[in-house]
């Protein structure tokens with residue numbers, strides 16, 4: 668009976684550990700959910716990073732990002748250009764009042780340029796986000812599989 672109870676407590680503790688690992692951040696009226704990146708193959712020197720921002724307050728703007736893991740971090744969008752998907756750099760990402768903006772593969776994203784080492788699945792990479800009004804916040808980017816966030820058909 669005692670053994671069963673301690674197992675039950677361990678299971679309960681594990682269940683409670685999940686929200687702590689959920690990996691969300693708040694900064695003023697901004698909620699930043701689940702920053703993640705795709706693992707990169709050996710030799711690659713760029714990698715995409717993604718997250719979701721909910722803005723519960725007034726208009727703001729993601730101005731820039733930086734990381735000690737890369738020479739620089741660019742904000743990119745993807746669009747069709749003559750039938751070819753192309754990435755281009757954007758100056759900032761608007762966060763209208765009450766909006767949810769998703770950075771995801773195939774859309775707006777952050778690009779770690781000049782990676783100092785490949786992004787290894789299961790590791791975490793520090794990233795600083797700077798907003799026009801809310802200021803800056805340091806988050807951890809969870810490195811997932813090379814196909815993480817792929818669109819499901």
Ligand SMILES: [Cu+2]
Pocket residue numbers: 715743754776777778
């Ligand atoms: Cu890009």
